[in-house]
Amino acid sequence: MSKTGTIGDSVFRTILIIFAATILVIVAAMIAMMVQNSIPTIREFGFGFLTGSRWLPASDIYGALPFIYGTIVSSLIALILAVPLSLGIAIFLVEQAPARIARPIAFMVELLAAIPSVVYGLWGIFVLAPFIRVYLGPFLQNYFGFIPLFQGRLTGIGMLTGGIIMALMVTPIVTAVVRDVLEVVPTAQREAALALGATKWETTVIVLGNAASGIAGAVVLGLGRALGETMAVTMVIGNSPQISASLFEPAYTIASVLAANFAEATDKLYMSALIEMGLVLFLVTFIVNALAKLLVLRVAKRQTGH
Template sequence: MPVSVTKDVEKLKDTSVASPQETAATHSGASTPQGVVDVSSVRKFLMARGNSAVADRGFRWLMIACAMSIFAIVALIASELIARSQLSIAKFGIGFFFKQAWNPVTGDYGALTFIYGTLASSIVALIIAVPLSIGVSVFITEMSPKFLRGPLSFLTELLAAIPSVVYGLWAVFVLVPILRDDVNPVLMKTLGWTGFFAPPNFGQGVMTAGVILAIMILPIISSLTREVMTAVPGSQREAVLALGATRWEMIRMGVLRNARIGIVGSIILGLGRALGETMAVTMVIGNRPEIVKSLLAPGYSMASVIANEFTEASDSLYLSALVEIGLALFLVTIIVNGLARLLVWAVTRGASARVA
């Protein structure tokens, strides 16, 4: 034991104050065992060496500052977007979000086309990615052999580390030809009557953007869903199997039902990634500012138009309109996440009511 620590212990033993129990024991004739220091004496000794009130108060205010910084960051982003888009807001008003026009020559701008392209590609991505992600998570968690579970989990998480521009290049050289030559003709032949898969078939369009977004958000949804499913107690599985359920019924009722709130949360994060994705979508969506029912036709997203035309903004109104599109993307993200939070709250409330 170091010399300084030994001296502190000896000082503590010398300056220790008897506790009420020791006092009573002394009065009754009993003695305190040698070398035993009561808790009150330890606390008094530590308090005598230094007061921790300043450190506690400082730590408390530091944590409050960290929490408040989130509100400050959001407020700064919103205030800057609003300030920079004042020119466009003053000229077009709320109608900016409901106009399809986008003509820098005449100075007529509207964000509806880009909002449609962003939401359409994100919805397509969710339709493809959610079932696939849940299927991958179920297989890895419940059905995969042990020797295969590690490599599959590693490869799934590796997809999230691939840069966006690499996904875009792969989509241009691989995905676009596959969709244009093999997949889209089948969709036009079988589902063309719906109007969602009507010509033209250029290979680049909202459908292609949705597919590449689905691949990009798959590791996010799958990894979080797998973690949530792993957190479900094994007793839930055993109880369902003990009642005579099949393996599929056990997964459906014992695992997925208990993990549904976490799965919704993972879908929210995946949707947030899809809404804000820029490079990969820009390379395959076609970048045409028009609203067409067919998903095979070219489109435009809010993030893409900002990335493509921000450096080309030749006047203040043009730049202000692009910043207001960024404000629209900000608002759409808040609204979508708010609706998702309401969904989670509704599911949680329903579960609580059933438990009660």
């Protein structure tokens, strides 16, 4: 080995370490900046910031609860719709479809993930919102109107529309992860079930049992996506900081309020309120994503472990 080679390698190594360290520095800097800038509202409202339900920037009253509520409820709607759909697609792709059908469908699902958020938003405004106002809303009110969830006026813009748009946006990622964990379930598990006289459905149940924690991981990952989804939701959710039992009423999410209000938040306390919500969203999605990664990893490990 020539000496220059060794020097070259150590320079190379150092450069790579610097690159890798950059990520850690950026994350640390983001947290530090957000904590520092949310000090005014933390001082002013303390924990009450998260439980306060009034949001009146003109009177310097900042309660984040409507946004937290909107974020959680719209994400739950998204998951309730997206998880069965994704599971169905993934099971079809892995367990049923012959390769020549599975490949184009998988490709289209991946394509769905590549559509820009704002395009989903446009589609939401011009297609989904009228559809909900004219068809889905009246249908739900006719048959399930006794449930408070489906009462209220129908504008087409609101919590439900936001949730449905989110569902479409998280379906590709959940499908892709579920498909991956189903694929690592050993063929031996399927054959064991089949050899005992299991039907295709019973065999699939065994496969799902093998992949359970990975599927949980996929769901949590979808939750992480839904929590942080901004543009499309901002366009269809109505952007009104209220807590209403009705899914047809306009709502607001943390991500949306950040995107929509930064420009006008000139006041120091207003800015601090927005940044503190950003911090909350950051921490929650950070934890949710870490949990998802952990769950998915566990399946991969167990499958290769024996």
